[in-house]
Amino acid sequence: MANKVESSTEMPNHLETATFEGKNKVLGFWLFLGAETVLFACLFGTYLALRNQSLGGPTTHELFDLKLVALATALLLTSSLTSVLAMIKMNQRSMKGMVTWLVITLLLGLGFLVLEIYEFQHYVHEGHTFMSSAFGSSFYALVGTHGAHVTFGIIWITTIMSQAIRRGINTDTAPKLFVSSLYWHFIDVVWVFIFTLVYLLGKVG
Amino acid sequence: MERLRVWRIGLLVSLVMLLLAGCSGDPSLSVLDPKGSAAKIQLNLIYWSLGLMTVVFVIVITIYVYVLVRYRKRKGQNRMPEQVHGSTKLEIIWTVIPIAALIALAIPTVQYTFDLAKEPPAKDTVIIDVTGHQYWWEFKYPQYGITTAQEVHIPVGKKILFRIHGKDVLHAFWIPSLGGKVDVVPGRVNTLTLDAQEAKVYQGKCAELCGAGHALMDFKVFAQKQADFDKWLAAMKQPVASVSASSSEANGEKIFKQNCMGCHAGINPNIQGPNLNKFATRSTIAGILPHNDENIKIWLKNPQAVKPGTLMPKIDYLNKDELNDLIKYLDSRK
Amino acid sequence: MAKENNQAISQKPAGAMKHILSFVFMIAFTAAAFFVVISDKVPSGWVVPLLLIFAVIQVILQLFTFMHLDQKGSAFYTIFIVFGIFVAVISAVGILLM
Amino acid sequence: MGTLIVILVLVLFLAAIFTGGYNKQFQERVRKSRTWDWLTTVDHKKIGILYLMAGLVFFIIGGIEATFMRLQLFVPGNDLFVGRTFNELLTMHGTTMIFLAAMPMIFALMNAVVPLQIGARDVAFPFVNALGFWLFFSGGLLLNLSWIFGGAPDAGWTSYTGLALNQYSPGPGVDFYVLGLQIAGIGTLIGGLNFLVTVINLRAPGMTFLRLPLFTWTAFVTSGLILFAFPALTVALLMLMFDRLFGANFFDYTMGGSTVIWEHLFWIFGHPEVYIVILPAFGVMSDVISTFSKKRLFGYNSMVFATVLIGFLGFMVWVHHMFTVGLGPISNSVFAVATMAIAVPTGIKVFNWLFTMWGGEIQFKTPMLWAVGFIPTFVMGGMTGVMLALPPADFQYQDSYFVVAHFHYVLVGGTVFGLFAGIYYWWPKMFGKLLNETLGKWHFWTFLIGFHLTFFPQHFLGLFGMPRRVFTYQTNVGLEKLNELSSIGVAGMVIGTILFLINIIYTLRKGKKAKADAWELGRTLEWSIPSPPPEYNFAQTPLVRGFDALWVEKEAGNKSMTPAEPLGSIHMPSPSYIPILMSLGFFVAGFGFIVRGIPAAAIGLIIVVVSLFLRSFDYDKGYHVEPEDPEKGGKE
Structure with a gap:
């Protein structure tokens, strides 16, 4: 116990788990991610089961534009890297470095969102809507849930970043920052499966 | 305690017997x-x-x-059982x-x-x-x-x-x-x-x-x-035998065509009732009431009361003769 | 534990390098996945398994480098996320094979 | 529109109170009142009591619905509750009993006992704990409001689509089901998450995983099941909401959807749910049987192993609810064998209980009576469970009264008996007073006899061709006598429950004060601290030196636990009104969606978001209390 207190006054390697509350928070968040995994799996299962039910509307083949998806993927993957770099800066207690990387992360995330909104608008034009068929419903449910996660992530990271700027990097803000970074990586993991199982598989058949 | 348990087992046994016998x-x-x-x-x-x-x-x-x-605790007993871990x-x-x-x-x-x-x-x-x-x-x-x-x-x-x-x-x-x-x-x-x-x-x-x-x-x-x-x-x-032109069955057929055909002859695929060809051979009305004229009337007058939720509408606007003619016609569909 | 802490602190650049390297791999696998779909050189029976393998590798990279599951003291995180993935796979496959 | 105005006024009113813009003095009085204390508490012991009370209320509501159904089925051709009304009753009975009675009562015991059993001062996330309760409560309330606002859901507790879609179930009933359960489900999910972290991170020194009392183990595994099963329900409910409210087509086959997906999602959640409600009952049984046999639990390690295995297998058997859907013989066989496999760990448990009693000195106090009644009842439920796992036989049982009999043997004979055992056992710890033994015994016997009289004949009703969920049956097909018997049996359960309520009221007024070790046989840590415990539970965190920590000390001749830390001030979390505010937000949003009032829904969601921000910027660090020295009269 005493040892831990001492090390936190110096510079613990992992500020996020330096306190008891921090440990609870990180563990709790991992458990939450476990639950999210199942949630997305159910959406994936539903999508894969219903993806051929386009009822005369555009099919996956006709609809998806891989170039756009590749760009979105690149944005999100890079944001995952910048997010982890921000965490390294955080554990070095470098506020400026951390905020810089976080802002880049947020911008990349916003870019991704803009692309997704553009994409959805395009699809609606093509006659592929939430209500047009079971394929439409399951597609927007899956990709839209992911998009909602990205949106929430952006708001959340912004909030916590502003807290950190005002109150510094300490044992109170560090777990929050760390956990939001985990969340961001998780969103990226889900996207890996979306581009594989939705977009690429949609082109295969 | 003991008596209660015996009573309970006795009750269960007699219940089973009752089931098997009755x-x-x-x-x-x-x-x-x-x-x-x-x-x-x-x-x-x-x-x-x-x-x-x-x-x-x-x-x-x-x-x-x-x-x-x-192993139940007896009066005045205060034994310390051996704390077995398992086997x-x-x-x-x-x-x-x-x-x-x-x-x-x-x-x-x-x-x-x-x-x-x-x-x-x-x-x-x-x-x-x-x-x-x-x-x-x-x-x-x-x-x-x-x-x-x-x-x-x-x-x-x-x-x-x-x-x-x-x-x-x-x-x-x-x-x-x-x-x-x-x-x-x-x-x-x-x-x-x-x-x-x-x-x-x-x-x-x-x-x-x-x-x-x-x-x-x-x-x-x-x-x-x-x-x-x-x-x-x-x-x-x-095919269903045709009815003679002037009989009450013929009148019934007219009523049937006006009121029932839409659903009961497969004209509209979205509104479908049971096919009523050979209706007279069926032993039940609506699958539950025994087939007789009285029950047909009960069914026609208020189907919801017989079978909650059924799509069959009330046919309560026919006068007595019309109703009888309709039933006569239905009973002729052999 | 303490020893490892010191190491990690003294080798800060290596920490960042690890992540950048892992990122390069991810980009490479993503590109490979796109290539498998776009090109017609890959035999069609191989496409889906390859795509899945690439995705799984990327996820493992994410979990173990970006999300720090490779660090000590993450036994419970690993147990729960692995069980989550297990339930997820069973559920998704179950729905799919109906 | 009227509802909207009412909600708005309410929100303004509350906002005024919270911001103090109303009346300072009034605000002070509110803050100091006991009601406010209970509404804002984050103390796990108080939350446990809240869960228990809410669970009991819903248990009674669900019981009344059941009684109505058995009254209707008393004689053939009865017209008391027919058609849609009967379907509403059966839907609300199932939903209420599972989600609003069994689950909260399990959480009640978990809240009251788990932190004490592991030697912790609190749960990991006291705030989340309170939020979990209030979400559950607002969800339950919302669901039950359906009776007043346009009719209850009527598609069964499984709410199979097809029937649950707008076309076939018009009116807001199923919307209440969807949103009520969604809100309650979120509450349950975060509650489970909280207990996982609590057990992993908050164990006292020396309390290793293989020294955890069995109830804590089962609570831990149950929480794990909640964590991984509830997301499937969340998704299913979300899709049904989209289908009903926003014109999506997940389940409408004419638009390419599939009802089978609903069945899959529902049972991916639903089967683990069965274990979620039964495992804690196993835990209660293990603790109670061991205590009242004055013996260490037989085969502790295999008990733990069996618990984990049951939890694990629970995720791989959901298709046995769907044998008749026509998924093909391969799928049916695989899931049949997986289902049968669960009988093995369950069997291990039953034999371990029997051998815990073997050689012991059994005292038939009320909790032990429930445990003793549980064993044969649950074994019968397990037997029919194995019989149901065989697809060819299941083609006959499926959706007949045989199934009804089976799951009531498991859920009443298992869960409810377990809950009653737990409530009688831990009541002195929760409230500081012992429930009356005589009334408790009468409660047990009337309930037990009534239960068997009601549900044993139902096995035969099923085999004689009576489908479940029917509001009537024909005369002269051999179903009258058994239905009559079954309905008579309900009286036993009703009388038992009334006796229980009388017992509660009697005890609260004149009950015997309980000592710290209320049964004088206590083995685990909760019996080492006063009844009811002080708000900080343990004045000094105990040092655990073996399984059955208190018993180990007793055997060593010590009167209390050895402390693991010096006496010092204890940090406590502050109470918070945010949980109830956020739950109110969800409630308003849910109600808004149901009545298709988008402004109301928006207001609700805004309240939720605002409370999230309030929470995120909440710098309240809690407060410290100085514990009474246990050496100086702090005891008992």
């Missing part, structure tokens, strides 16, 4: 009185599993009663023996599961397309081109392949005496192979909650000797 279920509806090969296979498995489970139950209860009687040997025994019992159960189970899923050769099989609608059953014989509702006729001894279609919500097609059920799933076709070994009327049920009228979604299965079945087929293929 009620054995109706032979046209009971799982325990199978009249088809599928039901017989299923009952065999039920008895086999019940037997195994009873052995387990008896073992547990024997130990249970012994322990409770032998690997015993624990292995009650892990391995159940596994063995379950294997003995699993083998016939898997065997029967695959047996029951086999479809008979089309040549010797009567195919019947069943469609479950909200609160009534439609039966089509694609081999003979006939359609009927609520009552299905099958030849004794022949394999019957039911192809089960859904239109609205989930139902389940169940004839307890002939074999287990299968769900009616809209958008997919399930099959069920049954046969009847005794010429008799069996009762069928809808087993999956399907709405307000679920409890009353019954049907009847008429298992007939081959000759009788053929006779029935021939009769069904005959």
Whole structure:
């Protein structure tokens, strides 16, 4: 116990788990991610089961534009890297470095969102809507849930970043920052499966 | 304490006796009185599993009663029991023996599961397309081109392949005496192979909650000797005899055409009622009321009161003569 | 534990390098996945398994480098996320094979 | 529109109170009142009591619905509750009992006991704990409001689509089901998550995983099941909401959807749910049987192993609810064998209980009576469970009264008996008073006899061809007598429950004060601290030196636990009004969606978001209390 207190006054390697509350928070968040995994799996299962039910509307083949998806993927993957770099800066207690990387992360995330909104608008034009068929419903449910996660992530990271700027990097803000970074990586993991199982598989058949 | 326990066991035993003596279920509806090969296979498995489970139950209860009687705290006693941690040997025994019992159960189970899923050769099989609608059953014989509702006729001894279609919500097609059920799933076709070994009327049920009228979604299965079945087929293929022009039946036909045809003759595929050809041969009204003029009137006047949730509208605007004519006409449809 | 802490602190650049390297791999696998779909040189029976393998590798990279499952003291995180993935796979496959 | 105005006024009113813009003095009085204390508490012991009370209320509501159904089925052709009304009753009975009675009562015991059993001062996330309760409560309330606002859901507790879609179930009933359960489900999910972290991170020194009392183990595994099973329900409910409210087509087959997906999602959640409600009952049984036999639990390690295995297998058997859907013999066989496999760990448990009693000195106090009644009842439920696992036989049982009998043997004979055992056992710890033994015994016997009288005949009803969820049956097909018996049996359960309520009221007024070790046989840590415990539970965190920590000390001749830390001030979390505010937000949003009032829904969601921000910027660090020295009269 005493040892831990001492090390936190110096510079613990992992500020996020330096306190008891921090440990609870990180563990709790991992458990939450476990639950999210199942949630997305159910959406994936539903999508894969219903993806051929386009009822005369555009099919996956006709609809998806891989170039756009590749760009979105690149944005999100890079944001995952910048997010982890921000965490390294955080554990070095470098506020400026951390905020810089976080802002880049947020911008990349916003870019991704803009692309997704553009994409959805395009699809609606093509006659592929939430209500047009079971394929439409399951597609927007899956990709839209992911998009909602990205949106929430952006708001959340912004909030916590502003807290950190005002109150510094300490044992109170560090777990929050760390956990939001985990969340961001998780969103990226889900996207890996979306581009594989939705977009690429949609082109295969 | 002791007395209470004895009383309770006595109560349970007498309850079982009462059940076995007093009620054995109706032979046209009971799982325990199978009249088809599928039901017989299923009952065999039920008895086999019940037997195994009873052995387990008896073992547990024997130990249970012994322990409770032998080790209960007696007055004034204050013993310190030995704090046993466990016994690997015993624990292995009650892990391995159940596994063995379950294997003995699993083998016939898997065997029967695959047996029951086999479809008979089309040549010797009567195919019947069943469609479950909200609160009534439609039966089509694609081999003979006939359609009927609520009552299905099958030849004794022949394999019957039911192809089960859904239109609205989930139902389940169940004839307890002939074999287990299968769900009616809209958008997919399930099959069920049954046969009847005794010429008799069996009762069928809808087993999956399907709405307000679920409890009353019954049907009847008429298992007939081959000759009788053929006779029935021939009769069904005959067109309905036309009625003489000036009779009250003719008036009834007019009323029928004005009020009933829309739903009951398949003109509008979205609004579908049971096919009323050969209505006079049916033993029930709406699948539940015994067929007689009085019940037809009750049904027509307020179908909702007979079968909650039914789509059949009230036909309460006909005057007495019109009603009688309509019934006369319906009764002429043989 | 303490020893490892010191190491990690003294080798800060290596920490970042690890992540950048892992990122390069991810980009490479993503590109490979796109290539498998776009090009017609990959035999069609191989496409889906390859795509899945690439995705799984990327996820493992994410979990173990970006999300720090490679660090000590993450036994419970690993147990729960692995069980989550297990349930997820069973559920998704179950729904799919209906 | 009217509802909207009412909600708005309410929100303004509350906002005024919270911001103090109303009346300072009034605000002070509110803050100091006991009601406010209970509404804002984050103390796990108080939350446990809240869960228990809410669970009991819903248990009674669900019981009344059941009684109505059995009255209708008393004689054939009865017309008391027919058609849609009956379907509403059966839907609300199932939903209420599972989600609003069994689950909260399990959480009640978990809250009251788990932190004490592991030697913790609190749960890991006291705030989340309170939020979990209030979300559950607002969800339950929302669901039950359906009776007043346009009719209850009527598609069964499984709410199979097809029937649950707008077309076939018009009116707001199923919307109440969807949103009520969604809100309650979120509450349950975060509650489970909280207990996982609590057990992993908050164990006292020396309390290793293989020294955890069995109830804590089962609570841990149950929480794990909640964590991984509830997301499937969340998704299913979300899709149904989209289908009903926003014109999506997940389940409408004419638009390419599939009802089978609903069944899959529902049972991916639903089967683990069965174990979620039964495992804690196993835990209660293990603790109670061991305590009242004055013996260490027989085969502790294999008990733990069996618990984990049951939890694990629970995720791989959901298709046995769907044998008749027509998924094919391969799928049916695989899931049949997996289902049968669960009988093995369950069997291990039963034999271990029997051998825990073997050689012991059994005292038939009320909790032990429930445990003793549980064993044969649950074994019968397990037997029929194995029989149901065989697909060919299941084709006959499925959706018949046989199934109804089976799951009531498991859920009443298992869960409810377990809960009653737990409530009688831990009541002195929760409230500081012992429930009356005589009334408790009468409660047990009337309930037990009534239960068997009701449900034993139902096995035969099923085999005689009576489908479940029917509001009537025909005469002269051999179903009358058994139905009559079954309905008579309900009286026993009703009388038992009334006796229980009388017992509660009697005890609260005149009950015997409980000592720290209320049964004088206590083995685990909760019996080492006063009844009821002080708000900080343990004045000094105890040092655990073996399984059955208190018993180990008793055997060593010590009167209390050895402390693991010096006496010092204890940090406590502050109470918070945010949980109830956020739950109110969800409630308003849910109600808004149901009545298709988008403004109301928006207001609700805004309240939720605002409370999230309030929470995120909440710098309240809690407060410290100085514990009474246990040496100086702090005890008992």
